[in-house]
Amino acid sequence: MSRYILLLLINLPFVALAITGIITRFKMKRISRRRASIQLTLWFVLLSGLVLAEPTYHWLFANNFTDADSLSLFDVVQITAIVFLLYTINSISIRLEQTEKRLNDLHQELSIKLSSKK
């Protein structure tokens, strides 16, 4: 199997999960249309990069824009790690934001409820 196809197959689940997550959050009105469209654009750009990696390399090589070797197995691992990190950072930042808001609301409500019981 071509390494470019391997790269695409390994990374596709992360990209699909990220895109599904953005659409779900938008439909559930947790994020604005603007934020959703910017995040979707970023992930689609990344997906196009993965899909077009092989033709882009061949085009660059054929036109003497690069003389680098084609994708190695180590490159596949490295790129996958970067995509995975991007996905993880995005998920963590969303969770952190939600947790911070919940904690603040809880602290606020608890303080008010306890003060009225005295």
Place this chain on the structure above:
Amino acid sequence: MTRQKNRICIVIPAYNESQVIYDVLTNIKKALARDKKHSYEIVVVNDGSADDTSLEAKRAKVTVIDHILNSGAGGATATGLSYAQQHNFDAAATMDADGQHKPEDLVRGVEKLLSSDVDLLIGSRLIDSKGMSRVKVLGNKGLSAITYLIFGINSTDSQSGLRVFSKKALACLEWKARGYEFCSEMLWRASKIGLKIDEYPIYAIYTEYSKSKGQSNWNGLNIVRTLLARRLSEIFR
């Protein structure tokens, strides 16, 4: 037929203010008692103080909300205003606990807000900055200029703690900052949701105590840094 009095909630966020809070509250209560047009409830939000702020405030016979954790001026103000909203007050006002605001200015602000269509009224110390040190004037003007640059909000005193809120503002105004940077962020959020903002001149009293408690210009720098980070993080929202 007697006109029903407007119910006003006075929110005072306090952190380690046991030295002065009793006197400050007593003075406010005296001034508010003279205003027969409205009925007032004073709510002190003790923001996890390490001293006897809560006990001193209770001694002054006002409502005290104790924060279990110290969450900053922004968090304490949010709790107080949430209390006002939950208890269906007609308006609310915030004041500093160090005694730098004159209760008469508060009453004037409440009157001005209730007789207009303004949703958020800011008591500006800088329209007439008499009594303020040059460093304080410079620091506050600088922060107001930075608030304008970052958020596009034009206010002569974006950091003022004396603010009056309409019922509409109580229902829909929210902010994320927990520290002092909430002052600027609140103006931005209010403007974003279409609330009408106005200012009126107030006079600040600077005692040795309030000078020692006030924000340093270094803290001002920290506020700028946090505001910038907040604005950048919300560019894509």
